[in-house]
Amino acid sequence: MLELMDLTKTFKHTEAVKNVNMFIEKGEIVGLLGPNGAGKSTAISMLSSLVEPTSGDVRFRNKSMIKNPQSLREVLGLVPQEIALYEDLTALENLKFFGRIYGLKGQQLQNKIEEVLDQIGLYERRKEVVKTFSGGMKRRLNIGVAMLHNPEIMIMDEPTVGIDPQSRNYILETVKRLNEEKQMTVIYTSHYMEEVEFLCDRIYIMDKGNLIASGTKDEIKQILSSENSISIKADRWNDEFIKRLQDIPTIQRMKVEEKEITIVVPKDLNMFAAVAKIADESKLELRSIDIKAPTLEDVFLHLTGRALRD
Numbered sequence: 286m287l288e289l290m291d292l293t294k295t296f297k298h299t300e301a302v303k304n305v306n307m308f309i310e311k312g313e314i315v316g317l318l319g320p321n322g323a324g325k326s327t328a329i330s331m332l333s334s335l336v337e338p339t340s341g342d343v344r345f346r347n348k349s350m351i352k353n354p355q356s357l358r359e360v361l362g363l364v365p366q367e368i369a370l371y372e373d374l375t376a377l378e379n380l381k382f383f384g385r386i387y388g389l390k391g392q393q394l395q396n397k398i399e400e401v402l403d404q405i406g407l408y409e410r411r412k413e414v415v416k417t418f419s420g421g422m423k424r425r426l427n428i429g430v431a432m433l434h435n436p437e438i439m440i441m442d443e444p445t446v447g448i449d450p451q452s453r454n455y456i457l458e459t460v461k462r463l464n465e466e467k468q469m470t471v472i473y474t475s476h477y478m479e480e481v482e483f484l485c486d487r488i489y490i491m492d493k494g495n496l497i498a499s500g501t502k503d504e505i506k507q508i509l510s511s512e513n514s515i516s517i518k519a520d521r522w523n524d525e526f527i528k529r530l531q532d533i534p535t536i537q538r539m540k541v542e543e544k545e546i547t548i549v550v551p552k553d554l555n556m557f558a559a560v561a562k563i564a565d566e567s568k569l570e571l572r573s574i575d576i577k578a579p580t581l582e583d584v585f586l587h588l589t590g591r592a593l594r595d
């Protein structure tokens with residue numbers, strides 16, 4: 286339905302997006318994952334015809350949108366990273382204002398506003414001015430504004446950055462519900478892999494302007510099919526244990542946290558006995574040794590050698 290074809294954007298000295306290809310089918314939730322500066326916002330700005338590509342094409346229902354994006358704009362709802370609301374107006378007044386911009390009026394506008402307030406859980410607070418709202422409530426209202434014209438496609442640019450966990454869950458649940466009940470297509474950018482894992486059917490991972498992986502969650506995790514991630518838990522560590530693990534050449538990566546050490550080893554290697562023996566010899570009592578299911582974070586680390594939130 287919606288395609289990015291060889292899309293490239295070069296700012297003066299920065300290649301923000303390099304030859305990116307994506308396709309989005311109707312009714313799916315697609316995640317766009319990547320660290321700061323990966324090019325996610327630039328990619329979706331080109332998708333929403335806010336930024337003109339240096340080269341490449343955006344196609345919607347098989348038509349190029351670069352010169353004439355009107356048919357795409359009409360069905361698109363965009364929740365930008367920056368909150369765009371009038372702080373001195375109430376939630377209701379904001380929705381009325383933006384609704385009129387979308388060309389809604391009278392009873393139709395009234396009905397739509399009530400539906401939206403209900404969906405974003407702000408009906409009770411509708412008569413309060415926005416400047417008294419928490420960050421999470423403002424975000425929810427921002428999402429409400431983007432929903433007023435019944436968009437078929439919703440683009441959300443990191444909608445949970447800097448908000449409280451409760452609002453975050455509310456937003457994630459709302460996105461899921463809109464997708465299920467209204468078959469809304471959602472493009473969701475984030476640098477939180479757990480959000481993308483929870484929400485998305487398919488995922489694109491970007492880094493430094495490049496698309497470095499794409500597919501369903503399972504397909505992406507298959508990238509790691511030749512490795513096992515092993516979790517070792519204990520109440521505390523001692524230097525000898527850590528040093529001896531570090532000396533094992535078959536350990537490809539190792540992450541030491543307060544009560545958990547994660548090591549990555551080739552799949553066919555059984556490390557359990559070796560780890561238990563080292564613990565024994567360094568007089569360390571272990572709580573557990575388990576194989577961990579890979580996360581998208583692991584995939585990212587594998588592909589780039591860096592953590593997603595670096």
Ligand SMILES: Nc1ncnc2c1ncn2[C@@H]1O[C@H](COP(=O)(O)OP(=O)(O)OP(=O)(O)O)[C@@H](O)[C@H]1O
Pocket residue numbers: 296297299300301319320321322323324325326327328476
């Ligand atoms: N208008 C602009 N002018 C110059 N450089 C830009 C502009 N917009 C983005 N960039 C650069 O392009 C690169 C990609 O930025 P972009 O905002 O698309 O990344 P992002 O993945 O959305 O990051 P974040 O998670 O921080 O939003 C960055 O190096 C950024 O500094």
